[in-house]
Amino acid sequence: MKLLLTLVRRIHKPHPCRFPRCLSSGAGSSGPADSGLLPLRDEELIVGSSRQLVQRLGAQVEVRADFISEEEEGALMQELEPGLRKKRYEFDHWDDAIHGYRETERVKWGAACEEVLSRVRSVAFGEGSPLLGPVHVLDLDKAGYIKPHIDSVKFCGSTIAGLSLLSDSIMRLVKEGAPSEWLDLLLPRRSLYILRDQARYDFTHEILKDEESVFHGLRVPRQRRISVICRNLPV
Ligand SMILES: O=C(O)CCC(=O)C(=O)O
Numbered sequence: 740m741k742l743l744l745t746l747v748r749r750i751h752k753p754h755p756c757r758f759p760r761c762l763s764s765g766a767g768s769s770g771p772a773d774s775g776l777l778p779l780r781d782e783e784l785i786v787g788s789s790r791q792l793v794q795r796l797g798a799q800v801e802v803r804a805d806f807i808s809e810e811e812e813g814a815l816m817q818e819l820e821p822g823l824r825k826k827r828y829e830f831d832h833w834d835d836a837i838h839g840y841r842e843t844e845r846v847k848w849g850a851a852c853e854e855v856l857s858r859v860r861s862v863a864f865g866e867g868s869p870l871l872g873p874v875h876v877l878d879l880d881k882a883g884y885i886k887p888h889i890d891s892v893k894f895c896g897s898t899i900a901g902l903s904l905l906s907d908s909i910m911r912l913v914k915e916g917a918p919s920e921w922l923d924l925l926l927p928r929r930s931l932y933i934l935r936d937q938a939r940y941d942f943t944h945e946i947l948k949d950e951e952s953v954f955h956g957l958r959v960p961r962q963r964r965i966s967v968i969c970r971n972l973p974v
C-alpha cells in the first residue's frame with residue numbers, strides 16, 4: 740500500500756526559492772482565529788505570477804472555502820484519527836515527495852463521511868468519470884511538507900480533489916520547465932480544492948512548510964493538516 744501511494748507521486752527537483760515575490764494586491768485579510776484568513780472570497784484564494792496566468796489556469800483550479808462544516812470535519816476526524824494514530828509520521832525518506840507524514844486509504848466510510856465524499860465527487864468529477872476506489876488520506880505533521888511533484892499519469896486521471904482538515908495551508912503550482920509561471924492557492928481549513936487538466940499535468944504541486952507559508956504577504960501558520968483526496972482513473 741505504501742508503495743502504491745508513493746507511486747502516485749512523481750517527484751520533481753525543488754526549484755530555487757522564489758521569495759520574495761511581487762503579488763497583486765486586493766485581498767482582505769482579517770477573519771476568525773480558527774481559519775485565520777476567512778472571510779476571503781473564493782477568487783481571492785488564488786494568486787499568481789501574472790493576471791493572465793491566474794485567469795487562464797484559474798479555469799482549471801478551484802478553491803471552495805467552507806466546503807464542509809465543523810461538524811463534518813469532526814465526523815471525518817473521528818473516523819480517521821484512530822487508524823492514523825497507530826502509525827508514525829515518516830521524516831526520514833528524503834527521496835519521498837512528502838516529508839513528515841503518515842497516510843492511509845479508505846474505501847468504506849460511515850454515513851456522515853460518505854455524504855461529504857459524494858458531495859466532493861459530484862462537484863469535482865463529471866458524470867460517469869471512473870474514480871479511483873479508495874480515498875487517499877494524508878496526515879501532515881506541523882513540521883511536514885509536500886515537495887513539488889506531479890501525480891502519476893499512470894495511476895491517476897485528469898482531476899484531483901482534496902479536502903483540507905485541521906489547518907490552513909498554501910498549495911503552490913509551478914509550471915514544469917518554466918518556474919517563473921506559478922500560482923499559489925490558499926487552502927483554508929475545511930475548504931475543497933480541485934486541480935484539473937493542465938493544472939494537474941503541466942504544473943507541479945506542493946504544500947509549503949510552515950516557515951514558508953506566506954500568501955499575498957500574509958503569514959499563514961501551518962498546523963497539523965489532514966487532506967482527504969479523491970482522484971479519477973486515467974482514461
Ligand atoms: O495533501 C494534499 O492536498 C495533496 C497531496 C498530494 O499532492 C499527493 O498525495 O499527491
Ligand SMILES: [Fe+2]
Nearest residue numbers: 748888889890
Ligand atoms: Fe500530489
Ligand SMILES: [Mn+2]
Nearest residue numbers: 890899944968
Ligand atoms: Mn496530489
